[in-house]
Amino acid sequence: xxxxxxxxxxxxxxxxxxxxxxxxxxxxxxxxxxxxxxxxxxxxxxxxxxxxxxxxxxxxxxxxxxxxxxxxxxxxxxxxxxxxxxxxxxxxxxxxxxxxxxxxxxxxxxxxxxxxxxxxxxxxxxxxxxxxxxxxxxxxxxxxxxxxxxxxxxxxxxxxxxxxxxxxxxxxxxxxxxxxxxxxxxxxxxxxxxxxxxxxxxxxxxxxxxxxxxxxxxxxxxxxxxxxxxxxxxxxxxxxxxxxxxxxxxxxxxxxxxxxxxxxxxxxxxxxxxxxxxxxxxxxxxxxxxxxxxxxxxxxxxxxxxxxxxxxxxxxxxxxxxxxxxxxxxxxxxxxxxxxxxxxxxxxxxxxxxxxxxxxxxxxxxxxxxxxxxxxxxxxxxxxxxxxxxxxxxxxxxxxxxxxxxxxxxxxxxxxxxxxxxxxxxxxxxxxxxxxxxxxxxxxxxxxxxxxxxxxx
Amino acid sequence: xxxxxxxxxxxxxxxxxxxxxxxxxxxxxxxxxxxxxxxxxxxxxxxxxxxxxxxxxxxxxxxxxxxxxxxxxxxxxxxxxxxxxxxxxxxxxxxxxxxxxxxxxxxxxxxxxxxxxxxxxxxxxxxxxxxxxxxxxxxxxxxxxxxxxxxxxxxxxxxxxxxxxxxxxxxxxxxxxxxxxxxxxxxxxxxxxxxxxxxxxxxxxxxxxxxxxxxxxxxxxxxxxxxxxxxxxxxxxxxxxxxxxxxxxxxxxxxxxxxxxxxxxxxxxxxxxxxxxxxxxxxxxxxxxxxxxxxxxxxxxxxxxxxxxxxxxxxxxxxxxxxxxxxxxxxxxxxxxxxxxxxxxxxxxxxxxxxxxxxxxxxxxxxxxxxxxxxxxxxxxxxxxxxxxxxxxxxxxxxxxxxxxxxxxxxxxxxxxxxxxxxxxxxxxxxxxxxxxxxxxxxxxxxxxxxxxxxxx
Numbered sequence: 001x002x003x004x005x006x007x008x009x010x011x012x013x014x015x016x017x018x019x020x021x022x023x024x025x026x027x028x029x030x031x032x033x034x035x036x037x038x039x040x041x042x043x044x045x046x047x048x049x050x051x052x053x054x055x056x057x058x059x060x061x062x063x064x065x066x067x068x069x070x071x072x073x074x075x076x077x078x079x080x081x082x083x084x085x086x087x088x089x090x091x092x093x094x095x096x097x098x099x100x101x102x103x104x105x106x107x108x109x110x111x112x113x114x115x116x117x118x119x120x121x122x123x124x125x126x127x128x129x130x131x132x133x134x135x136x137x138x139x140x141x142x143x144x145x146x147x148x149x150x151x152x153x154x155x156x157x158x159x160x161x162x163x164x165x166x167x168x169x170x171x172x173x174x175x176x177x178x179x180x181x182x183x184x185x186x187x188x189x190x191x192x193x194x195x196x197x198x199x200x201x202x203x204x205x206x207x208x209x210x211x212x213x214x215x216x217x218x219x220x221x222x223x224x225x226x227x228x229x230x231x232x233x234x235x236x237x238x239x240x241x242x243x244x245x246x247x248x249x250x251x252x253x254x255x256x257x258x259x260x261x262x263x264x265x266x267x268x269x270x271x272x273x274x275x276x277x278x279x280x281x282x283x284x285x286x287x288x289x290x291x292x293x294x295x296x297x298x299x300x301x302x303x304x305x306x307x308x309x310x311x312x313x314x315x316x317x318x319x320x321x322x323x324x325x326x327x328x329x330x331x332x333x334x335x336x337x338x339x340x341x342x343x344x345x346x347x348x349x350x351x352x353x354x355x356x357x358x359x360x361x362x363x364x365x366x367x368x369x370x371x372x373x374x375x376x377x378x379x380x381x382x383x384x385x386x387x388x389x390x391x392x393x394x395x396x397x398x399x400x401x402x403x404x405x406x407x408x409x410x411x412x413x414x415x416x417x418x419x420x421x422x423x424x425x426x427x428x429x430x431x432x433x434x435x436x437x438x439x440x441x442x443x444x445x446x447x448x449x450x451x452x453x454x455x456x457x
Numbered sequence: 458x459x460x461x462x463x464x465x466x467x468x469x470x471x472x473x474x475x476x477x478x479x480x481x482x483x484x485x486x487x488x489x490x491x492x493x494x495x496x497x498x499x500x501x502x503x504x505x506x507x508x509x510x511x512x513x514x515x516x517x518x519x520x521x522x523x524x525x526x527x528x529x530x531x532x533x534x535x536x537x538x539x540x541x542x543x544x545x546x547x548x549x550x551x552x553x554x555x556x557x558x559x560x561x562x563x564x565x566x567x568x569x570x571x572x573x574x575x576x577x578x579x580x581x582x583x584x585x586x587x588x589x590x591x592x593x594x595x596x597x598x599x600x601x602x603x604x605x606x607x608x609x610x611x612x613x614x615x616x617x618x619x620x621x622x623x624x625x626x627x628x629x630x631x632x633x634x635x636x637x638x639x640x641x642x643x644x645x646x647x648x649x650x651x652x653x654x655x656x657x658x659x660x661x662x663x664x665x666x667x668x669x670x671x672x673x674x675x676x677x678x679x680x681x682x683x684x685x686x687x688x689x690x691x692x693x694x695x696x697x698x699x700x701x702x703x704x705x706x707x708x709x710x711x712x713x714x715x716x717x718x719x720x721x722x723x724x725x726x727x728x729x730x731x732x733x734x735x736x737x738x739x740x741x742x743x744x745x746x747x748x749x750x751x752x753x754x755x756x757x758x759x760x761x762x763x764x765x766x767x768x769x770x771x772x773x774x775x776x777x778x779x780x781x782x783x784x785x786x787x788x789x790x791x792x793x794x795x796x797x798x799x800x801x802x803x804x805x806x807x808x809x810x811x812x813x814x815x816x817x818x819x820x821x822x823x824x825x826x827x828x829x830x831x832x833x834x835x836x837x838x839x840x841x842x843x844x845x846x847x848x849x850x851x852x853x854x855x856x857x858x859x860x861x862x863x864x865x866x867x868x869x870x871x872x873x874x875x876x877x878x879x880x881x882x883x884x885x886x887x888x889x890x891x892x893x894x895x896x897x898x899x900x901x902x903x904x905x906x907x908x909x910x911x912x913x914x
Contacts, residue, residue, distance in 0.1 A: 007471045008537040014464045052647040078463040081549065081840045091536065092612075110567050112842040112877070154837045155549075174882040181836050181890050379638050380611045383538045385569040420569070422879040432637050 009086040010253040017084055021071055021241045024279045025064035025351060027286040030358055032064070032350035033325035036312060039329050041420040041456065044322050052219060054229050056127040057243030057349050060238040071123075076092060076124045078155060079245070082111040087253040088417075094401070101404035103397060104261070105417040106250045106277065107384065112178065113148035115256040120242035121145070121312065122242065124231045127151035134227035135159025139189065140169055141213030142342070142423065143175025144387075145233035150182035161228075163189040163217045166209035175423050189214040196220050196320075210334070211344075212317020218318055233322070234270030235315060235349050240346040243276025250414065251280045261292060263400055265415040267392035268296040268305065268363070269342060271349030277416040278361070285360060294361040295400075296352070297392040299371070301439045304328055304348045305356055305363035307446060312456050313347055323454060326353040329441075332447030335441040340427035341368045342389040366395050367438035372431040374398050375421070387419040388427055466543040467710040474541055475705040477528055481736045482521035482808060484743040485616065489694065489807035492783035493769060498913065509676060511686050517695040526698060528580075535579045536702070537611060539568035543880050544710040549838040551858070559859035560854060561718070562874040563734060564705045569635065572844065572876030573730050574605035574690050577699035582609035591684035592616025596646065596671035597705070599625055599799070599880065600632025601844075602690035607639035614871045618685075620646040620674045623666035632880055646671040647837075653677050653777075668793070668801075669774020676777055690859055691727030691770060692781070692806050700733025707871065710738045713744060718749060718796045720857055722872040724849035725753040725762065725820070729808030734873040735818070742817060751818040752857075754849040755808070756828070758896045759792040761785055761805045762813055762820035764903060767803040769913050770804055780911060783810040786898075787906030793896040797884035798825045799846040823852050824895035829888040831855050832878070844876040845884055 025031060034043040047056045062070060071079070090103040108116035126134050135158050140146030146162040153160035162184050169176055170186035179186050189209045190197040194217045200207060207213075222230035233239065252263065264281055266274035274296055284290040296305055304327045314331040315321040328347040335344050348356075355361050369386075375391035377398070378384070386394060397415040404411050421428065430436045492499040506515045517526060528536070547560040565573035585593050592615050598601030603619040610617035610757065619641050626633055626645035636643050646666045647654040648832045651674045657664060664670075679687035690696065697766060721738055723731035731753050741747040753762055761784045771788040772778040785804040792801045805813075812818050825845075832848035834855070835841070843851060854872040862870050876886065 010533075077465075077548075078840075081545075088538075091534075112836065112840055114879075151840060155840075163745065174879070177882040177886045178842060178879075181833055181842060181885055183837065184659065211547050376638055379569065380640065383535075383569055383608055383612075385635060385638060421633070422569075422571075422635075425634040428638055429630065429634045432634065 004088050006257050008091060009088050010085055010256065012084040012249060012252055013078060015368060016252055017076070018245055019076065020068040022244040022248060022283060022375065023063065023067055023069060023241050024244070024275070025237065026067035027283045028354065030354055032354045035322040035324055037307055038314070038323050040317065044144055045270060052230050053221050054124070054127045054131050054133065056130065057124060057238045060241050061236060072126060075123055078305050080364065082118065083245070084249050085110060085252055090382055093378065096381045097398065097401050097405065099401040099405040100408060100410045101401040102410065102412045103401055104414045106246055106414070108246060109384065109387070109398065109420035110231060113144060113151055114422065116243060116246060116276065117145045117146050117148035119245050119276070120233060120239045120272065121137050121148035121152040122155065122241040125149065125156050125158055128229055129156040129158055133158070133229055135161060136229055136231045137161045137163070137218040137222040138231050138233070139163045139218045142172055142212050143179065146184065147175055147178050147284050148233065149231065150179040150184035153184065154182040155235050161221060162186045163191065163214040165189055165211055165214050167175050189217050191217060193217065194220045203428065210317060215316040216320050218390065220278050231317070233270040233314070233323045234287045234345065235347065237351055240275035240279070240349060240351055243272050244279035246273065246276040246416065247279040247281060250277065261414040262411040263295065264286065264294045265295045265297060265393045265396050265400070265413065266405060267343060267416065267418060268272060268298050269389065269391050270345040270347070270353070271352040273416050273418045275349055275352050282355065282360065283423055294357070295396055296363040297396045298363065298365050299335070299339065299341050299343050299392065300365040300367045301339045301441065302329065302344050303365040304346065306365045309453065310353060310357055311453050315347065325352050327356065328352050329446060330452050332452055333449045338439055339368065339438065340388060340430060341371055341392065342387065343392065364396060365441070366392055369436050369438055371395050372428070379433040384417070385421045386417060387421045388424050390418040393417065463546050465715065466545050468543055469541040469706060469709055471537060473704050474533070474536065475528065476533070477525040477739060478697050479528060479701040479705060479736050479790050480520065480524055481701070481732070481739055481766065482694065483853040484740045485525035485811065487811055489811045492781055493780035495771070495776065495780050497638065507512055509687050511581070511584045511588050511590065513587065514581060514695045517698050518693060529583060532580055532583050539575065540702070541706050542567060544707055547839055550835065553838045554855065554858050554862065556858040556862040557865060558858040559866045559867065559869045561869070563703055563871070564874045565703060566841065566874065566877035568846070570605035570608055571802045571879065572601050572602060572605065573700060573703055573733065574602045576702050576733070577609060577690060577696045577729065578605035578609040579612065580699040582606065582613050582615055584717060585686060585830045585858065586613040586615055589616070589783055590686055593686055593688045594618045594620070594675040594679040595688050596620045596668060596675045598622050598668050599621070599629055600636065601876070603641070603643070604632055604635050606688065606880060607636040607641035608670065608762060609719055610612050611639040617641040619643045619680060620671040622646055622668055622671050629880065634898065646674050648674060649676065651677045661671055667774060673777050674775040689808045691729040691802065692804065696729050696804060697732035697736070697808055700729050701736035701871065703730065703765065704736040704738060707734065716869060718871040719868040720752065722752045722754060722850045722853050722857070722870065722873060724800060724846050724873065725755050725809070726846065727802040727804070728809040730873050730875045732806055732809050739812065739817065746762045752853055752854045753813070753818060753820040755820065755822050755847065756792070756796065756798050756800050757822040757824045758796045758814050758898065759801050760822040761803065763822045766907050766910065767810060767814055768910050770910055772804065780808050783807050784813065786903060787909055789909055790906045795824065795894050797845060797887060797893065798828050798849065799844065823849055825896070826888070826893050826895055827895060828852050829885070841874065842878045843874060847875040850874065
């Protein structure tokens with residue numbers, strides 16, 4: 001089919017939507033390293049994880065050989081409310097850049113959670129419901145994941161307890177209200193709800209909280225309350241599995257028009273979007289069926305791939321979770337306060353880390369003012385106001401398209417547009433007012449953080 | 458085709474998207490009353506309007522006989538970036554309500570302006586550009602229309618000056634930042650920019666502004682600045698013409714599956730969405746080809762259809778604009794401060810007013826707590842957090858569906874979901890906290906306002 005025939009937006013029919021998630025690990029020769037028990041340093045088994053996670057999700061977490069998992073019908077029905085997400089041909093951006101490159105983006109923002117997070121939230125809520133649980137707990141920073149989980153729990157009639165970092169709870173009340181609209185209880189963290197929360201409040205009475213502390217509270221609440229489990233929106237293998245729906249839809253839409261991408265670009269915090277977007281493409285690469293350049297984009301202020309260590313580390317600041325082998329900045333690393341672009345997790349999905357270590361993908365770190373410049377440029381020509389997270393991918397997509405302009409190459413670029421920036425206008429305001437600064441951690445700062453990595457011998 | 462085959466979301470193909478707007482007035486036996494010159498009370502002609510509006514838009518405004526206007530290709534290309542909007546079958550809502558009714562909604566919120574306003578903004582910006590103008594001016598309250606216009610102007614490289622009611626500018630900074638992202642200049646109104654602004658500031662130094670004052674400033678700025686015209690997001694015939702794309706797409710999507718609605722429901726402030734949604738259906742009704750129940754839903758706190766007078770009135774509080782014959786509460790009417798649901802314009806589109814006067818449609822007023830209850834119920838089952846404006850239509854759609862449950866009738870209900878509520882979380886918070894009250898203006902209040910209607914004899 002000729003390029004002229006490709007519409008601005010490719011929507012799959014309901015019948016073309018994926019019926020199974022793709023488990024990338026099944027095609028990996030070097031499997032991602034297992035989660036370890038923080039006390040014994042032995043691989044965690046299903047039994048040990050059962051107090052924290054839902055049984056079915058643990059199976060998915062530990063299974064690195066089954067290539068496909070059927071998507072249960074209830075989840076597919078929910079997906080039909082907001083999926084398929086459009087694969088958009090960025091005609092206007094191409095025209096604006098005067099590039100011979102062909103640019104596509106998979107837009108995951110057309111739902112109330114405002115991002116791709118809903119893809120895994122609904123799956124995790126479903127399995128919790130199937131297990132007969134009463135509810136789930138989680139933590140949230142700015143609230144994107146918490147919103148997605150609230151929506152999912154509301155749909156299945158599950159209770160949803162969200163620990164929201166106190167400073168966000170107070171200063172970013174809008175997503176909190178979205179969560180309340182969906183019936184979630186939102187507690188500012190640290191709280192007096194949990195032992196760990198009370199301890200922190202005692203030691204630091206004026207603290208405004210941290211993601212690490214909120215995780216610890218959510219885990220404690222789940223493990224100490226009958227009928228509850230803890231759920232997480234990124235990093236884990238199960239999350240990447242659910243998010244593969246992004247890549248499967250993307251590939252199906254491209255295949256429909258006979259388009260083969262040269263470059264696939266995704267932003268990366270914990271890896272939930274990137275891992276999902278690239279899944280089927282990486283699968284082809286692993287099986288030797290096709291080759292693609294795959295680029296992870298991360299903030300220069302939180303550069304786990306590009307400047308982190310590939311090592312076992314804690315997944316949380318409170319050091320209560322299992323150890324994961326990943327590219328990490330150290331579990332105590334916190335990006336500078338002026339960092340506004342999201343993607344602030346200290347580590348990276350074990351699966352993606354292994355692929356990166358094996359040279360199967362590239363990574364690059366970008367400074368935040370350049371990210372917001374790309375965001376604004378994109379918004380003006382493509383009409384969508386992107387989340388700062390998503391704008392990391394836009395930045396590199398534009399850079400690659402401009403490189404094509406220099407060389408005259410007609411490359412096909414696909415990037416993930418994970419969500420919308422409606423709740424990030426404070427960051428945009430900073431950018432408009434010229435008050436946004438770039439921050440790059442020094443080698444000394446990183447080394448000090450690496451020094452606190454767990455000793456593994 | 459059987460009902461089982463209807464997907465959750467019906468998307469038209471690009472080739473099925475409307476190529477012309479439908480001008481409802483062409484099929485009206487009783488034409489809407491003309492705009493009058495406020496000084497002479499004579500119908501305004503194109504020449505008189507030329508200082509305020511773009512030439513091509515004036516033609517559209519005054520033409521009540523041409524049934525179709527071709528949509529220029531540039532506008533159709535822009536439409537392709539965010540249209541067709543989905544026509545959604547509300548399977549989950551039907552299931553939740555246990556109603557035999559079949560509910561569909563046309564969702565216009567999947568774009569950064571968050572509403573249908575973009576449909577007319579892009580058309581108005583296009584004609585301004587074609588006329589060789591430098592820019593346009595407008596007013597905005599909460600910022601929905603201003604955002605849409607900013608996006609449209611940015612696309613065509615037009616300057617965009619928005620006068621934003623000062624209290625919104627200060628208390629609702631997020632939409633202001635979205636407008637700035639699109640390069641618009643946003644001025645808090647009243648400002649020292651204009652004669653009328655300076656006058657008001659002198660007389661009321663502490664004023665927080667009003668929509669009426671912002672309109673006056675925008676009109677003054679346009680008429681006193683070389684290469685500028687004034688544009689408006691509702692009420693006018695031209696706006697209803699552009700918004701007919703909503704109804705045309707809705708009808709095309711329903712026709713594709715052989716579905717004939719029984720009831721069509723839309724919220725109504727100035728009438729931009731309602732007039733667009735019902736256009737082709739009302740056309741069939743006017744031509745005697747079909748019959749539909751058509752219901753306008755307005756806030757009980759700003760009830761122009763249900764409690765207003767059908768009379769000539771000023772379109773603005775400053776009384777500088779032409780007179781329009783419409784259902785009006787009087788140009789000085791302002792809803793109670795606790796009103797949070799939008800749709801706060803004192804009058805109603807002349808076209809819709811005439812149709813209502815002729816008994817071709819119904820209208821109903823709903824209290825705001827009932828509106829937010831419907832909004833929350835809808836959000837929880839359909840996944841979309843609606844704008845309070847849109848939730849007026851949801852309220853009545855649910856009421857009608859529940860009536861079907863009582864009678865056992867399998868009616869098909871179509872309603873317009875005009876946009877998303879992401880920037881309305883303060884109102885939602887009020888609702889969650891039980892601090893939202895209903896307000897119904899007294900007959901005495903309305904009479905006092907009616908007493909100030911212009912004397913026409």
